[in-house]
Amino acid sequence: MPELPEVEVTRQGITPYLQGHTVTDLIVRNPQLRWPVPQIASNIIGQQIRHIRRRAKYLLLDTDAGTTIVHLGMSGSLRVVPAGSPAGKHDHIDLVLDNGQALRLNDPRRFGAWLWCELPESAHPLLQKLGPEPLSEHFNADYLAQRLKGKKQAIKQCLMDNHIVVGVGNIYANEALFAAGIDPRIAGGQITLPRLEKLVEEIKLVLAFAIKQGGTTLKDFTNAEGKPGYFAQQLHVYGRKGLPCTQCGTLLQEIRQGQRSTVFCPVCQH
Incomplete structure (x- = not known):
């Protein structure tokens, strides 16, 4: 299972390709992940990605309309690929951007998650009871x-x-x-x-x-x-x-x- 450092390095790696760009499409090939991908996840279409953050092992893609919450589960990974690239068997989701690139979620075991939250993400059931980040000053x-x-x-x-x-x-x-x-x-x-x-x-x-x-x-x-x-x-x-x-x-x-x-x-x- 990817742990915090792997997720943080993923965040750092994808940020230059996503931040400041507008989402033109969300392609969901298989919605059956750990939890079903909600239809409202498509609310990100037309939105500019303001920030890419990490909370625990969750990646948060912030827009003015809400936040996409991504978890890599036990076997998931994110890659940046040219939009329209042929998808493999376990390439379940593409987030298509206005720069001709797509953020692709690959998850062979489908224990990952792709969710949407319009409330402050700290109020989301998956995030609201989490302890402090270990690298923060709050953890002492x-x-x-x-x-x-x-x-x-x-x-x-x-x-x-x-x-x-x-x-x-x-x-x-x-x-x-x-x-x-x-x-x-x-x-x-x-x-x-x-x-x-x-x-x-x-x-x-x-x-x-x-x-x-x-x-x-x-x-x-x-x-x-x-x-x-x-x-x-x-x-x-x-x-x-x-x-x-x-x-x-x-x-x-x-x-x-x-x-x-x-x-x-x-x-x-x-």
Whole structure:
């Protein structure tokens, strides 16, 4: 599943081709995505795209009439292609622009979403209860301490709760906890403020680094054959079960938390 850095790099990649341009058509080949594509999604036709924003893993295409909300689901990707280009089997939606280009949604598993919202998007049911962005100033140690107070749930699962903070997916939760030296099994409410300050710092660093890596390894959003996904990353624990810790050499262990894989060093993380 594309995580926050992949979605942010997608936003950065498509913005130069969309922002300031007017939508001339919306071609929906298959409306049956995670939720049916609503007919009112066509309200974007004739509108100028003012901004392309990201909220959590949602992409928001702002116009004066409303906002298109796009989610890539588990297998979706967005590409910019010449308008009228032949569509492949899983090319479900084209947003056609006045510059002769089209934003194309490809989604083999159809767990993505293409929705329309005329209210402030913060009032949309999918967005209204989300926590702060992890790279924003609103996500800090004091905020996290307040949200974790009394929590018995493991810190790894707390970090992946979008009501607490958005976009810290499995890969980045693993990596940030390792960098902060925190055992992923510890109850969130037991972690001291100084350790939370270190954890918040490492979350911001690991996400910013991943976005930077994506910007250098995944630049081309105009190649219709390209399939953006996880880009080159330097991972210390995720996917390295049984390999030596990069800091102390101890073999890394793997457990399951909330049906997700957690890899950690039993020596460096405590």
